Amino acid sequence: MxxxxxxxxxxxxxxxxxxxxxxxxxxxxxxxxxxxxxxxxxxxxxxxxxxxxxxxxxxxxxxxxxxxxxxxxxxxxxxxxxxxxxxxxxxxxxSMVELELELNRRTSEWSTLQESSSELRPLQGPALTGLNNLGNSCYINSVVQVIFRIPDFIRRFVEGAPEIFSTFPEDPVNDFNVQTAKLGVGLLSGRYSFLNEEEGSQRGVSPHMYRQLVGRGHPEFMSKRQQDAHEFYLHLLTLIERHSRHKANPADCLKFSVEERVQCGQSRGVRYTRRVEHHLPLPVPVAAASNAPDVRRYEERRAAAEAAGQRLDPSQVVRPLIPFQACLDSFMKEETIEQFNSSALNNKVTAFKRTRLATFSDYLLVQLKKFTVREDWTPAKLDVAVDIPWEVDLSALRGRGLQPDETPLPEAAAETPPPEYNEALLAQLLDMGFPVEACKRALYYTNNAGMEAASNWLMKHMTDWDFANPFTPPGSRTEDSGPPADEASVEQIMCMGFTREQAGAALRATGGDVPRALDWIFSRADELDAPPVAPAQPAAPDRALGCRDGTEKYRLIAFISHMGTSTMVGHYVCHVLHEGRWVIFNDNKVALSENPPKDLGCMKGCDVFTKNH
The missing domain is CATH 3.30.40 (Herpes Virus-1)
Known part of the structure; x- marks a missing residue:
């Protein structure tokens, strides 16, 4: 991946x-x-x-x-x-942050997620250790609290800590495995879980070194600004993957294979493609609210109160209640693809794409896409409640691969001409700060129609899985061969222990981008290390892509929630199922949860399900 x-x-x-x-x-x-x-x-x-x-x-x-x-x-x-x-x-x-926090605290969301109306009983002990907030570090605290509930991460970094520490690295402060193991041991051992009776909080763990290490070189996580928990989750998995060469990668328990089926609208031929992901993003269809009449009446009362210079009691807010099934239905809905290169007709046509899962991971992280972009290009958080079940059966998401009654599309011709992009429009979009691959997508799908069309496409698709990934026109033949790799880039990757052939293949597959080439090569480390074996006969395509597969039934074990209207401010907390009881982790405050507000979780917030074995 x-x-x-x-x-x-x-x-x-x-x-x-x-x-x-x-x-x-x-x-x-x-x-x-x-x-x-x-x-x-x-x-x-x-x-x-x-x-x-x-x-x-x-x-x-x-x-x-x-x-x-x-x-x-x-x-x-x-x-x-x-x-x-x-x-x-x-x-x-x-300060600005304090004003925003004060405004947030007046809202019912802030009160509900922190369970302010309940007499929370503080907890302490092993696996009940809080993390001190280092200044807008709650997004880190919430993610690592959840990560260290998963057995694979515990085995690698906690049970395996003695072996990690015994390697005696020359620079332990900057050794990722050492610092991650130190953090995991600190959280689970209980030796720092001392309660301050007066404040109701713990001494806790202060992850100064860890925050400095994982944020180094990153344009956002190296700063002290509030960040997005979901982006940090992906960044952390990238670091773990890079430092798992020749070791068991604990993130494998979160990997699953995604299967996309595209059908040509004219020839009806189909093509299946697969990729590996670590999270399942689900749209939140506000129009599917089960309490739409109540929400409409509340909005009318609120508008009347504002017109009269008054404000309704925040505790009386009526949020749209979205059924979880509606989120699944929205994800499974067929998507129309314009400008699809049909290899059956050698022409651009309209196609239809459907996304399913080829495998089901041991642990599934579900991202509820509660953050959106308004028409004025400002980010906004959907103030909704999603009715998340304690247990869920995702059998409807299971992909079946090519069926007997389906005709596969022929391979695209190698001489398929590359798409043309309006260079002036591309430069303007890049100046706005969008990734170059996303700009290419926008110009391709809008046929170079102009800035307004391209920018609208970008704003609509900002949360797509592959938004910034290398762009290949739909239906085109993908080749590993590309432009010759830059020698300096090759040597840079070779310094990390890879061969020239491996470095060259990675750079060609990623358009010469070194960071992406490293991700590409680390995600294929086992495959690249294995000696080449000539197959006796053509092998069937691997639908699993090396991912584990199991039952489609899950139960909720943790969720991370965000309070506030912007990811740049606000606060993150997480709720974790611990020994049959729900526990709230609010930085260094750890308490027994009486009413876990699972309907307000997201990942910008996240919801994590575990296998129901």
């Missing part, structure tokens, strides 16, 4: 989009833009909210040049120019 980290420009775009929602809190209505005019006249871009400055030289700083909140590491020196000594200052105003 390729778990490529999205390109930095993509993160730059997301940061820009997310910040647009935060700016509504930063500026008051009726401003006269004097600061903007000052920037244009003088070229000095920074504006500081003085009441937020602390004696340590921290504070809210906005840059008109970047049109975004920024960090000024030299804030104390800059203010000294104006005769302001930060060491004599006291913080008097709330």
């Amino acid at each position: 390729t778990l490529a980290i999205p390109e930095s420009r993509y993160y730059k775009f997301l940061k820009r989009v997310r910040a647009s929602t935060e700016r509504t809190l930063f500026y008051a209505p009726g401003r006269n833009d004097h600061a903007v005019e000052h920037f244009r006249e003088t070229g000095y871009p920074l504006a500081v909210k003085l009441g937020t400055i602390t004696a340590e030289g921290k504070g809210d700083v906005f840059s008109y040049a970047e049109d975004d909140m920024v960090e000024d590491p030299y804030l104390a020196q800059h203010l000294q120019h104006f005769g302001i000594n930060v060491q004599q200052l006291q913080k008097t105003d709330k």
Whole structure:
């Protein structure tokens, strides 16, 4: 599987989009833009909210040049120019993050997810250890709490810790396996699970080294900003995969094979393709709400109250209640593909795609896609409740492969001409911060129709599985051969212990992109290490792609929930089934859960099901 980290420009775009929602809190209505005019006249871009400055030289700083909140590491020196000594200052105003958190706490979602209305009984002991929040690190805390509930990860990093530690690496601080094992032992041993009776929280574990190590070199996770838990989950699995060469990869228990069936709309021929994934993203169809009349009446009352300058009690909010089956039905729905290269007709036609699962993993992570993008390109979180079952049968998702009554499409001709992209439009889309492969997709599917059509396509498909993956036009013949690999890139990969042939194959398969080539080569490590064996006869296609397969029945064992309207602020907590009881992990607060709010979980939040053996 390729778990490529999205390109930095993509993160730059997301940061820009997310910040647009935060700016509504930063500026008051009726401003006269004097600061903007000052920037244009003088070229000095920074504006500081003085009441937020602390004696340590921290504070809210906005840059008109970047049109975004920024960090000024030299804030104390800059203010000294104006005769302001930060060491004599006291913080008097709330920062942007604090204002957002205060707003969130007033909502019923915040109260429900933290079970504020219940007398939560604090817990302590083995596997009941909290994690200290290092400043917007709740997304890390929630993900690792869930990961270290899975036996495969426990065997590798906790039970296998003595062997890992005994290797005596030269630089243990920067050794991924050592730091992951140290974190796992800290969470499960119970030796740091000491309760502060007055505060109701634990001493807990402070994962400073781990956060620094896993975020190194990443444009987002190396920062101290709030991040997306789902993106961190994928990033963490990528790191684990890279450090599992010649070792058991615990993430294999989360892998499953996805099967896509595409049918030509004219010839009716079909083609099956497969890939490996580590999560199942399910759409959340708001229109399928089972309580639509109640939601409509509530929205009418809320609109009337706002028109009168009033506000309804947040505890009385009526959310759309979405049946879990509706999410599954939306995922299984047939999708129309335009511009499909039909090898049967040697022409572009309309085709129809259906997605199923060829295998079912030991543990299945389900992502409820609660985050969307508004028409003004600002991100928004769907304020809905999804009726997640305690147990679920996903037999309807089982793919069956080529059927006797189906005719496979012939292989595409090798001389299929490559698609043409409008270079001017491609440059404009890249300047907006989108990944180059996503831009190619947008221009291909919109026939180079223009910026508006392409950008609308990008916003609609931002959450697709393959959004930033290398683009191959639908129906085209995929080849491992590509342009010659750059020698510097080959040597860079060879320094990690791979052969020249392996490095060249990986670079050709990923268009010369080194990070993607590393993902490609690590995901095929066992296959590449095995000696070539000439098959006696053509082998049937491997539908499993090396993934384990089992029953389609699962039961809920954990879920991660997000509070707030933006992934850049807010808070993550997780609920875990521990020895038959549900436990809430809210950073370093660990307590017995009385009413697990599973209907508000997501992964931007995530829901994790385990096999019902």
